[in-house]
Amino acid sequence: MIDMLRLEDIIKAFYIAKKDIKEYYLKPPTISWGIVFPVAFTLAFILKGGHHAQEIIPGLIALALFFGTTSMAAASIVFERKIGSFERLLLFPVSYIGIALGKTLSSFMFGMVSLFATLVVVLPFILNIPTYSLFLVAVLILSALMFSAFGVFISFLIKDPTNTMMIFNSIRLPMIFLCGIFIPISSLPLPLRLIAFLLPLTYSVEATRFAINGNYDVVPPIESILLMLIITILLILLTSIKIRRTIP
Numbered sequence: 696m697i698d699m700l701r702l703e704d705i706i707k708a709f710y711i712a713k714k715d716i717k718e719y720y721l722k723p724p725t726i727s728w729g730i731v732f733p734v735a736f737t738l739a740f741i742l743k744g745g746h747h748a749q750e751i752i753p754g755l756i757a758l759a760l761f762f763g764t765t766s767m768a769a770a771s772i773v774f775e776r777k778i779g780s781f782e783r784l785l786l787f788p789v790s791y792i793g794i795a796l797g798k799t800l801s802s803f804m805f806g807m808v809s810l811f812a813t814l815v816v817v818l819p820f821i822l823n824i825p826t827y828s829l830f831l832v833a834v835l836i837l838s839a840l841m842f843s844a845f846g847v848f849i850s851f852l853i854k855d856p857t858n859t860m861m862i863f864n865s866i867r868l869p870m871i872f873l874c875g876i877f878i879p880i881s882s883l884p885l886p887l888r889l890i891a892f893l894l895p896l897t898y899s900v901e902a903t904r905f906a907i908n909g910n911y912d913v914v915p916p917i918e919s920i921l922l923m924l925i926i927t928i929l930l931i932l933l934t935s936i937k938i939r940r941t942i943p
Contacts (some may be wrong), residue, residue: 704793711784711797716804719771729766731808733759738816748820753904754876756810757838761870763809763895764839765846765863767802772850773859785938793932794849802843805817810835821907831906834920840900840924844930845895851937870896873903880913888913898922 719725737755741748769914775781784794825831846863872878873887874896880888889898902919905911914922 701790705796707787708790708793708797708800711789711794712800712804714719715767715771715798715801719767719774720805721803722770722774725770725805729763729770730812733762734812734816735808736762737813739906741817741820749908750796751877752817753907754874755898756813756835756907757896757899757903758871758876759813759837760783760810760835761842762867762900763813764802764806764842765849765867766809767805768798768843768846768850769859769863772798772847773853777933783939789920790935791938792931792935794938795844795931798847798850799840799843799931800845800933803839806839806843810839820907825907826909827918829914830905832932834899834902836904837920837923837927838903840925841895841899844927846878848930848934848937851934851941870894873897873898875912893925895926 739757740751740755758897772781776783789797830842849863849866855861873891874880874894875891880891880897883891898914898919901911901914902916902923905916905919911919
């Protein structure tokens with residue numbers, strides 16, 4: 696039976712997130728893969744893109760946010776499971792879905808820090824004011840929540856902590872080329888296009904592009920928003936089920 700999310704679970708989830716931020720905010724993997732890599736990656740492609748930079752900036756923003764949020768999840772959850780401290784969290788009076796939400800919120804908060812660092816680099820290269828500024832804010836917030844939920848779910852699937860970054864990067868790096876950041880999804884072969892529709896980053900890139908440039912490739916903005924919301928809720932629920940199953 697899936698836990699129902701209650702107000703007290705939401706409050707406890709914020710305390711879990713606060714604890715994670717305090718303990719893992721400055722961990723080397725979090726800083727390197729969550730802030731330094733996305734910022735350096737974004738700047739390199741913007742400078743290389745020249746007059747085409749405006750077209751790839753939306754995808755780079757979404758990608759930086761994706762790396763920032765998932766890196767926090769990898770640093771915190773896998774480390775806790777390695778040293779056994781996560782099991783102590785299960786003894787607290789909080790539901791499984793509350794734990795899943797708390798872990799998601801900590802990754803979300805760090806992701807917003809990563810996003811801010813990326814925007815500092817990106818904004819000077821944006822030629823015009825984003826077409827739909829308020830829509831862009833909503834897209835980035837929802838994207839951060841979705842990516843956080845995705846990173847938390849994947850973290851609970853990893854059994855060997857020593858393979859964490861290898862597994863995460865084997866999942867994240869192919870998305871760079873499949874989710875419409877550099878190559879339009881509409882131009883991909885059908886099998887790769889179908890894979891792209893299964894990846895959460897695709898919908899964030901599509902919605903971010905619409906918010907900044909006023910156009911999209913294959914997924915209308917409203918559909919992207921709805922799908923991101925559904926994916927986020929589904930991932931949190933799946934994570935809560937996975938946490939329940941970790942108990943002997």
